[in-house]
Amino acid sequence: MNNITYHAPKTIAEAVSLLSEVQEARILAGGTDLIAKWKKSHFFDMNLVDIRNIGELSVIEEREGRLFIGAGVTMDRVCENPAINEKFPILAEAASKVGSVQIRNLATIGGNSCNAAPSADTVLPLIAYGADVCIVSKSGERRCALKDFFKGPGKTALEKGEMLKGFSLPYPAHGTVGMFVKHSRRPGMDLATVGVATVVRLDAGKIAGIHVVLGAVGPVPIDVEGLDVFVGKEMGAASEKIAGVCTDAAKPITDVRGSKEYRSEMVRRSVALCLEGSSK
Amino acid sequence: MQHKELRFKVNGQEQQVFVRTNWSLAQVLRDKLGLLGTKIGCGEGECGACTVLMNGKSVTSCLVMAVQAEGAEIVTIEGLANGDTLHPVQEAFVEAGAIQCGYCTPGMVLSTVALLEKHPKPTEEEIREGLTGNLCRCTGYQKIFEAVRLAAEKIARGAGR
DSSP states (O other): HHHHHHEOOOSSSHHHHHHSSSEEEEEEEEEETHHHHHHHTTTTOOEEEEOOTTTGGEEEEEEEEEEEEETTTBBBHHOOOOHHHOOOOOHHHHHTTSHHHHHHHBHHHHHHHHHTTTTTTTHHHHHHOOOOEEEEETTTEEEEEEEGGHHHHHTSSSSTTEEEEEEEEEEEOOEEEEEEEESSSSSOOOSEEEEEEEEEEEEEEEEEEEEEESSEEEEEEEEEEEEEGGTTSSSHHHHHHHHHHHHOOOOOBBBTTBBBHHHHHHHHHHHHHHHHHHTO | OOEEEEEETTTTTEEEEEEEEEEBHIIIIITTTOOOOOOOOSSSSOOTTEEEETTTEEEETTSSBBGGGOOOOEOOOGSBBBBBBBHHHHHHHHHTTTTTTTTTTHHHHHHHHHHHOOOOSOOHHHHHHHTTTOOSSOOOHHHHHHHHHHHHHHHHHHHHO
């Protein structure tokens, strides 16, 4: 107990080589979840691979006509980055709702996904914008949709020896509006009781594309399916039905933050609120 | 138990200390360097008592492993005053009566310094937002918010001089 071995690779190549060699290696990024968990769980032994010194992981840049956000980018940078604010505003908004100033200065966008908490704030807009994750290992690189990355609370699609390199986001089509709601007990320093991200494209008042993602109402973030039937419909007439489909898709439980009945109702209202905001 | 040599700068001074890999930055500042102004409250990043500036950004030093501070510049509450002259934020906290038991004060002051660097004329919302990560169980916060406004005025006046 309380033994920590510490590695601080400078490159992705060094990091993945350590991940394949070191037994039960744990990636340390911001540390805001891992170190807190370590302290709460009786200081279990850890073999840490600290990725904060890897420059390649902290880039935000255009690649292949999409925006690439490195896994090691801290939340404060997500909040302030001009490209993210312009093209993916609800991602910046969600990042600004994470923890506190001090936590956002440490916590990374990659950690928020890899921790795989059902309530993770930045995951919802990332999925709603159609983000892919880039995963690296010693044997190369692979990509998958972020919505398929989550396998359960605290469980991801990352295999042994793999690490998250970053997110690749397609630029939204013109006229796309994103809305985000974090419903929590207090405005700061709290996990979401219900989180909702919507990305909607309207064409002359009619729905041309719609994506709704729900957080903290299931074991993994829920990318609501079956919304394509509303394409071509007037938003005003459809929004109540869409909120109903989303409420049915939610699988909330009762915990300290709220009952399942309350969460269900908050999904309905938050989705309706987002859709109403999108058509303004 | 793994040890490592840590080189970093604390309050402008180069430091070279031998640390255990399982120590937090807060522990090293307190136990190795004797900088007891950095308080450890919850130990989980919720209360902000351990707030220090790391490379110019406020962080909860209980969640930073000491070995991660390699090469970093750290400012603790001890590094703010210039000799016997208090930093304007410290002065403002004293004058506004924003201190009761004092345990949260070093963290509050450092969060205020970081806040005012970003927002020299903070709105009420920016003040509350900027201090979300610092809990105070005595004051009810009003005197602290008053101190932040006063500090902003003091800094603006100082800059205009």
